[in-house]
Amino acid sequence: MSVGELILFGIIKFIAIVFGWVMLVATVLTLMERKQSAFMQNRVGPNRAFVFGKKFPLSAFIGHLLSDALKVLVKEDFEPPRANKWLHLLGPGIAVIPAWLLWVVIPFGPGPMPGAEGDHPFLIANLNVGVLFMFAVMSLSVYGATLGAWASNSAYSLLGGLRTAAQMISYEVTLGLNLVGVFMIFGSTRLNDIIWGQGQSAWGIFLQPVGFVLFLVASIAETKRAPFDLPEAESELAAGYFTEYSSMRFAVYSLGEFIGIVAVAAVAVCCFLGGWQIPWVETPVDASGVPIYGWLTVAQIAIFLFKMVIFIWLQMQIRWTLPRFRYDQLMKLGWLYLLPLSLLNLVVTAIIMYAVR
Amino acid sequence: MEFIQIVFWLLAAGAILTSLMVVLPRGRNPLYGALALILSFFFVAGIYVLLVAHTMAILQILVYAGAIMVLFTFVIMLLNLSKRELGEESKNLAQALGVGAVAFIIIKSIIIVDASADSVGGDNLALPKGFGTIESIADQMFHRHLLSFELIAILLLVAVIGAVVLAKRTL
Numbered sequence: 001m002s003v004g005e006l007i008l009f010g011i012i013k014f015i016a017i018v019f020g021w022v023m024l025v026a027t028v029l030t031l032m033e034r035k036q037s038a039f040m041q042n043r044v045g046p047n048r049a050f051v052f053g054k055k056f057p058l059s060a061f062i063g064h065l066l067s068d069a070l071k072v073l074v075k076e077d078f079e080p081p082r083a084n085k086w087l088h089l090l091g092p093g094i095a096v097i098p099a100w101l102l103w104v105v106i107p108f109g110p111g112p113m114p115g116a117e118g119d120h121p122f123l124i125a126n127l128n129v130g131v132l133f134m135f136a137v138m139s140l141s142v143y144g145a146t147l148g149a150w151a152s153n154s155a156y157s158l159l160g161g162l163r164t165a166a167q168m169i170s171y172e173v174t175l176g177l178n179l180v181g182v183f184m185i186f187g188s189t190r191l192n193d194i195i196w197g198q199g200q201s202a203w204g205i206f207l208q209p210v211g212f213v214l215f216l217v218a219s220i221a222e223t224k225r226a227p228f229d230l231p232e233a234e235s236e237l238a239a240g241y242f243t244e245y246s247s248m249r250f251a252v253y254s255l256g257e258f259i260g261i262v263a264v265a266a267v268a269v270c271c272f273l274g275g276w277q278i279p280w281v282e283t284p285v286d287a288s289g290v291p292i293y294g295w296l297t298v299a300q301i302a303i304f305l306f307k308m309v310i311f312i313w314l315q316m317q318i319r320w321t322l323p324r325f326r327y328d329q330l331m332k333l334g335w336l337y338l339l340p341l342s343l344l345n346l347v348v349t350a351i352i353m354y355a356v357r
Numbered sequence: 358m359e360f361i362q363i364v365f366w367l368l369a370a371g372a373i374l375t376s377l378m379v380v381l382p383r384g385r386n387p388l389y390g391a392l393a394l395i396l397s398f399f400f401v402a403g404i405y406v407l408l409v410a411h412t413m414a415i416l417q418i419l420v421y422a423g424a425i426m427v428l429f430t431f432v433i434m435l436l437n438l439s440k441r442e443l444g445e446e447s448k449n450l451a452q453a454l455g456v457g458a459v460a461f462i463i464i465k466s467i468i469i470v471d472a473s474a475d476s477v478g479g480d481n482l483a484l485p486k487g488f489g490t491i492e493s494i495a496d497q498m499f500h501r502h503l504l505s506f507e508l509i510a511i512l513l514l515v516a517v518i519g520a521v522v523l524a525k526r527t528l
Contacts, residue, residue, distance in 0.1 A: 135419055136415050139418075
């Protein structure tokens, strides 16, 4: 294939995966979130918008999605008079683009075995750097929040933006270090290789239990959800860094956050929960190591989705159970407990691996 | 021109333009300078990709654009200095020296490129297998340059301890 064809093919794949699949999951999450919060607080939750009458299946579901979309589209798009016009406009865009790009390296279906030649149909780009690409992009998502906050020219926004920058930098380190243990065990940073490795030995959650717990904590902090929602703490900062955003710009911000949540859940599933592997089911491969695609592939994609939903649901349970941290507690937890623990986890992993070999 | 060459010239022009934007317009909010610097890191990372140094490109974005520049913007936003507080920049010897240095570098690089352009043939440009991958970089770092790697680690440790001591002077 020529360079032009490669680029065209990549763009088509990217649009199909990100806009056809990820955006859908993210929009579904907004409703799921509200229903879950209502359940935890003994309320009914959203229960008014029906499209085809109450009997029709998924009627409430579609109704709420449509009314949500209509609401953000027709609301007044207000710009604070003393805001920095261009940066205020760019903020949501800078926030949502990294969230899309996270999906470039996530395989949500079986690909060729490590070392085998062949195309991966469920992965946009099979990069050698693998998950490192994702971390590079994730570290950029800070800018959307901080720049938007600064451009709003409001004290609440600025405080939210500063908190975002400090919190995300602190917890990014823990998030990355806990994946290093998985890289060491499976000897690769490509998620595809890691998933094949988990099928041959055991899932990452059994090989790296401490790593999984630390990753879970850091992932909640990284996606800015309670108990780590200080950047947008409603009771202290109005709405934090997007206080001055309304209408579609606000929707783009929250969509970016939801896509980030799905992406982090996907990485957790790939590294700790076996990705698309079904327990006790071997993936059939042909002589060159390329899997034979069939109905089993469909089941594997479905189980990937199922594991992802379970992980997100776990995060939601934690979100609606625990109260918010104080700021000094947040920094203390990150730097004094999580970081040394993840370093210790790495050292122990290295010693065990050296002893086993 | 080949496709890759067009991409290279676009990236190079972008890198130079954004680098100039970091310093040139005076009396502006320093945040714009920081943003231009982030953009220029991206252009340089693009040039790394063209050189098949994928890991370097990702590390460039991860470390510089994603971590160091976040701290820069953090500090700029925290201080949020007004134009009055930034003060007037004085035209003095330092600026003259800066212009002189830029002129010297440009002339020197033109001379070097002119002298070496013909000696680089097409044959010795073939890359070894696995060039630019994480494996090859790790191999260089932990086998060939292990001593310097360890020395850098000690240097960073000293820097961290120094920063803690300075920050906790009232301990």
